[in-house]
Amino acid sequence: MKLTQYLVLGVLALQTNLFLAEKANASYAAFYQETTPPEDSTSKAPENWFHLDKATDNIRGVSSNKAYELLGNKPSRTIVVGVIDSGVDIDHEDLKSVIWTNEKEIAGNGVDDDKNGYVDDVHGWNFIGGKDGKNVDADTYELTREYVRLKKKFDGMKKIRKKDRAEHSYYEEVKKEYERKVTELKDQYNDFQKFAEIYKIANSLIKTQLDKEGEITAEDLEKVNATDEMTKQSKAVLAYALENSITEKYLEEAEEYFNKGLKFGYNTEFDPRSIVGDNYQNLDEKGYGNNDVKGPDPSHGTHVSGIIAADRKNNLGIMGIADNVKIMPVRAVPNGDERDKDIANAIYYAVDNGANIINMSFGKDYSPNKEAVDKAVKYAESKGVLLIHAAGNDGENLDEARNFPTRKLQKSKDEAKNWLEIGASSWGDNTNFVGNFSNYGKSSVDLFAPGVDIYSTTPDQKYENKNGTSMAAPVASGVAALLMSYFPELSAEQVKDIVIKSVVKYSDAEVNKPGGKKGETISFTDLSITGGIVNALEAVKMAQQITTQK
Known part of the structure; x- marks a missing residue:
C-alpha cells in the first residue's frame, strides 16, 4: 500500500x-497501565501531588506533609518494608540511604554468616537468579505455563479417567x-x-x-x-x-x-527457569537464587521503593511517604508473571529477616500453587507482618474477576487478617477521580490510594511518572510504615484497622467507572469496602486518640 x-x-x-x-x-x-498517560491529559498534577491535602491544596493526596506537621518532634523507630518486586536500584541517590542492610552478613565472603540459608544477602535476595550470577528477565505468563503443563498431560489422551x-x-x-x-x-x-x-x-x-x-x-x-x-x-x-x-x-x-x-x-517454547537452577517442582525448596537485588530491569521496584521511602532530608528528587524506613529488596517478579514458589519464599524471607510491612505490587490471573503462597501469608500473619497488595490494572470488578495473590485462603476458606488490597485514585475532577485501569470491588478492595501520574525514582539517578495500582499500594505502605514508626505500641492489625477507618470518604461522588466507556460513571462508594482514599493525617489523628486512651 x-x-x-x-x-x-x-x-x-x-x-x-x-x-x-x-x-x-x-x-x-x-x-500495561504503568506507562499509559493519565485520563485527563489537558492538565498536569504537581509532581508531589500524592503528598498534598484536599482542604489546603484542593488535590486528593494523602496529606502526608500535614501529618508530619502534626507529629512535630515526636520520636520514631525504624520500620523495615520488604519490597517484593522486579528489583531495586540500591545505588539511586534518593534511595541509597534508606536501603536495608543485613548487619549479620559479611559482604562478599561467600559464607552464610547469619545462617539464614542465603549467602551474602547483604541487602536482600533475588529468587529469580542463578548461583552463577545470571538472572531471569522476561518470563511467560502463568496462563501459558498452565497451558503447556496441561497440554502435555491431556493432548492425545483418548479417554479421560474419572479422577x-x-x-x-x-x-x-x-x-x-x-x-x-x-x-x-x-x-x-x-x-x-x-x-x-x-x-x-x-x-x-x-x-x-x-x-x-x-x-x-x-x-x-x-x-x-x-x-x-x-x-x-x-x-x-x-x-x-x-x-x-x-x-x-x-x-x-x-x-x-x-x-x-x-x-x-504467550510463547509456549520459552522457559527461562533453567537460569535459576532450582527443582521447580519442590515447593518447599529454599536457598536458591542469588544476592543481585537490582537485576536486569529494576525500574518498577525502584519506582515503588521511592514512593514509600525516598529520602525526605537530602534535598534531592522526591520525598517518600515515610521518613524512618529501610527498604528490603526481594526480587521475585520478572517481566512476565511471577511464580507462586518464588512469591512464597519472598514472603518468608522478608518476614524472617525483620520486615514489618511487605509491599506486593504484582498480580496475575492464575495461581496453580496458591496453597504455597497462602502458607506464607499465614506465616506473615502469625509474625505480625502487614501485607499490602495492588488490586491490579485490568479495570475489572474483583468481586467477580480473578487476581492473585489474594487474602482468601484456598484451603480453609478464611481470609488473612494482615492484608490490605489497594485500588488507584487520581487527582482530577470526577471524570478523572480514579485510574481508569484500576481494578475495584465493593467486597474485595479495601481502599484507594494515589496511583495516577506518580513521580518517583527510576534507575540510574532518574525520576519518572508512572501509573498503576502498583503505585497506589506503596502509597498505602508508606502511610502504614509512618504509623508503625511513630506509634510502636500499635500492632500490625491495629495499623491496618486505622488505615481503613481513617480514609477520607467521598460518599456523594459519581466518578469515572474503571474499565468503563468514556462518560460512564459509578458511585465511588461502590468501588471499595471503605469508599475512601487513604490519608496519613487522619490516620495519625486516629492513632493519637487510640494510644492516648491506653
Missing part, C-alpha cells in the same frame, strides 16, 4: 470513529483462554502496526514542514499551513494522537509491550 493510501485509511477511520489507534491504544492500555475429569475441565478452560488471548493480542498488534505506520508518516511530514525535532504539540499543529490533502490528513492524524495522549515514546513502549507478549509471555 502506498504511503498516501495509509493516510487516507487513517482519516477515513477517524471520521467514522473507528480509528485504528483507538483499538490499539485501548488494548495496550488495558495491559482427571475436573482437571481436564480446567484444561479446557485454560486452553480456550490461552487461544483467545493469543489471537486477540495478534489482532491488536496488527491494528497497532497499521496506526503506528500512519502516525510515523504523518509525524515525519509535519516535522518536515515545521522544521522541528522532538514531539509535536497542539501549538505546533496550529502553525501548520494545510493547503494540500496530504498535510490536512497528517494534521488530523496527529491531532487525534494528541487528544489521546499518544506520543512517539508511547508508541515505542506499546511496540515493546506487544513484542514482549508474543515473544515471551
Whole structure:
C-alpha cells in the first residue's frame, strides 16, 4: 500500500470513529497501565501531588506533609518494608540511604554468616537468579505455563479417567483462554502496526514542514499551513494522537509491550527457569537464587521503593511517604508473571529477616500453587507482618474477576487478617477521580490510594511518572510504615484497622467507572469496602486518640 493510501485509511477511520489507534491504544492500555498517560491529559498534577491535602491544596493526596506537621518532634523507630518486586536500584541517590542492610552478613565472603540459608544477602535476595550470577528477565505468563503443563498431560489422551475429569475441565478452560488471548493480542498488534505506520508518516511530514525535532504539540499543529490533502490528513492524524495522549515514546513502549507478549509471555517454547537452577517442582525448596537485588530491569521496584521511602532530608528528587524506613529488596517478579514458589519464599524471607510491612505490587490471573503462597501469608500473619497488595490494572470488578495473590485462603476458606488490597485514585475532577485501569470491588478492595501520574525514582539517578495500582499500594505502605514508626505500641492489625477507618470518604461522588466507556460513571462508594482514599493525617489523628486512651 502506498504511503498516501495509509493516510487516507487513517482519516477515513477517524471520521467514522473507528480509528485504528483507538483499538490499539485501548488494548495496550488495558495491559500495561504503568506507562499509559493519565485520563485527563489537558492538565498536569504537581509532581508531589500524592503528598498534598484536599482542604489546603484542593488535590486528593494523602496529606502526608500535614501529618508530619502534626507529629512535630515526636520520636520514631525504624520500620523495615520488604519490597517484593522486579528489583531495586540500591545505588539511586534518593534511595541509597534508606536501603536495608543485613548487619549479620559479611559482604562478599561467600559464607552464610547469619545462617539464614542465603549467602551474602547483604541487602536482600533475588529468587529469580542463578548461583552463577545470571538472572531471569522476561518470563511467560502463568496462563501459558498452565497451558503447556496441561497440554502435555491431556493432548492425545483418548479417554479421560474419572479422577482427571475436573482437571481436564480446567484444561479446557485454560486452553480456550490461552487461544483467545493469543489471537486477540495478534489482532491488536496488527491494528497497532497499521496506526503506528500512519502516525510515523504523518509525524515525519509535519516535522518536515515545521522544521522541528522532538514531539509535536497542539501549538505546533496550529502553525501548520494545510493547503494540500496530504498535510490536512497528517494534521488530523496527529491531532487525534494528541487528544489521546499518544506520543512517539508511547508508541515505542506499546511496540515493546506487544513484542514482549508474543515473544515471551504467550510463547509456549520459552522457559527461562533453567537460569535459576532450582527443582521447580519442590515447593518447599529454599536457598536458591542469588544476592543481585537490582537485576536486569529494576525500574518498577525502584519506582515503588521511592514512593514509600525516598529520602525526605537530602534535598534531592522526591520525598517518600515515610521518613524512618529501610527498604528490603526481594526480587521475585520478572517481566512476565511471577511464580507462586518464588512469591512464597519472598514472603518468608522478608518476614524472617525483620520486615514489618511487605509491599506486593504484582498480580496475575492464575495461581496453580496458591496453597504455597497462602502458607506464607499465614506465616506473615502469625509474625505480625502487614501485607499490602495492588488490586491490579485490568479495570475489572474483583468481586467477580480473578487476581492473585489474594487474602482468601484456598484451603480453609478464611481470609488473612494482615492484608490490605489497594485500588488507584487520581487527582482530577470526577471524570478523572480514579485510574481508569484500576481494578475495584465493593467486597474485595479495601481502599484507594494515589496511583495516577506518580513521580518517583527510576534507575540510574532518574525520576519518572508512572501509573498503576502498583503505585497506589506503596502509597498505602508508606502511610502504614509512618504509623508503625511513630506509634510502636500499635500492632500490625491495629495499623491496618486505622488505615481503613481513617480514609477520607467521598460518599456523594459519581466518578469515572474503571474499565468503563468514556462518560460512564459509578458511585465511588461502590468501588471499595471503605469508599475512601487513604490519608496519613487522619490516620495519625486516629492513632493519637487510640494510644492516648491506653
